[in-house]
Amino acid sequence: MARLIAHWVLSALCILLVARFVPGFVVQGFVTALLAAVIIGFVNGTIGLLLKILTFPLIVLTFGIFWIIINALMLKFASLFVPGFYVQGFAPAVWGAIILSLLNIAVRQVLRRPAV
16 A cells, blocks of 8 residues: 555656656646546556557557557546646647656656565
8 A cells, every 4th residue: 555655646746747847748736746646547547558459550560659649648638637737739748758657667666676
């Protein structure tokens, strides 16, 4: 349970970090980032997963670049449901998806390491 909460909080911090560096990617506070992390996870786990399965041949043909497009669309879609979280345009969604994916990989690596 503690690992889940840590992942949630770190994901929210990643969203805030992306908002700091990507123009057009707006988050109006930490509570908004926490809510956005939940909604992004839900959207990616449902609609995003279905889209990735259905478009798998296209993902393979584009060497994974279409995966980024799907993630960008899921960010834009999630922003419709979270007040205070806005993705203004497709380019900020793409850059946000790329940076957020890289940051989340780092978060998973940090949380995977056994405690000493």
